[in-house]
Amino acid sequence: MATVSLEAAKAYARIDGDEDDELVESLIEGAEEYLAGAGVYTGLAPQFLYQLAVKGIVLHWYEHRNDTSGTMPTDFSAGVRLTINQLKNTCLLNSL
16 A cells, blocks of 8 residues: 555645546555665655655656656656655664
């Protein structure tokens, strides 16, 4: 089950209507899988920061869903990168 609700992700990304709900739900799942692959786990991470990272990733991927400029889908803003790095460090410390 997603730790970030569809409504919370849409509010963060300022997405109105429901025509992109399926896309946003898949972006939430993808963001959580991305974080797990980066070593960030919900049981070891501070919940607020984890949710902030998921919402930031969803926003980035949503905004770049039609981008053909060659930008990497993981070329996140500095704020999202810093949050992910802090989460990775916290998870590493909490796993010891």
